[in-house]
Amino acid sequence: MININKMIEHNKAYVATHPELSMKGLTSHPTKKLAIVTCMDTRLVGMLEEALGFERGEVIAIKTAGNSVTQPIDNVVQSLLVSTYGMGIEDVLVIGHENCGMIDFSAEQFMESMKAKGISEDAIRMIEPGLIDWMDRFHISEENVKYTVQFLRHHPLFPKGMGFYGGMMDPDTGEFRYIEV
Numbered sequence: 001m002i003n004i005n006k007m008i009e010h011n012k013a014y015v016a017t018h019p020e021l022s023m024k025g026l027t028s029h030p031t032k033k034l035a036i037v038t039c040m041d042t043r044l045v046g047m048l049e050e051a052l053g054f055e056r057g058e059v060i061a062i063k064t065a066g067n068s069v070t071q072p073i074d075n076v077v078q079s080l081l082v083s084t085y086g087m088g089i090e091d092v093l094v095i096g097h098e099n100c101g102m103i104d105f106s107a108e109q110f111m112e113s114m115k116a117k118g119i120s121e122d123a124i125r126m127i128e129p130g131l132i133d134w135m136d137r138f139h140i141s142e143e144n145v146k147y148t149v150q151f152l153r154h155h156p157l158f159p160k161g162m163g164f165y166g167g168m169m170d171p172d173t174g175e176f177r178y179i180e181v
């Protein structure tokens, strides 16, 4: 279990030693006019933005399981629409990674894990249809990135002229590989 007290102690020391943070005049509008859609993977935390040379205030980062869009209007699309019409982004970069936990996971395994934790069959049925479509659509991370970039590029709610790009990051070394889509 997470040690909340220890975290709060650390936070107090952090705030006390970083007075410069609030002096930079940053806003929610990314100065690089870019949104990154990437995976929630632990190994990318604190590394991805730094590895690509982006600093605080420069880009929007949207993190989901498997960096994918699940429906025409889902939370990723909504976040990108807000980024576009509310925060002035002009480009979207979708970044997948090798050894993604999402890609190796099947909907069946997922539902078995839920049953093992005591979730009722009725409750599991709530998630089942969308789950299979989403979890079992891809087993190759790079294909998932290409699909997501194409999906966004052809989405009718984004304005003409927006850039949609894809890439892969090595979660162990931070190496980025651009993918032509």
Ligand SMILES: [Zn+2]
Binding pocket: 039, 040, 041, 065, 066, 067, 097, 099, 100, 101, 102
């Ligand atoms: Zn992942």
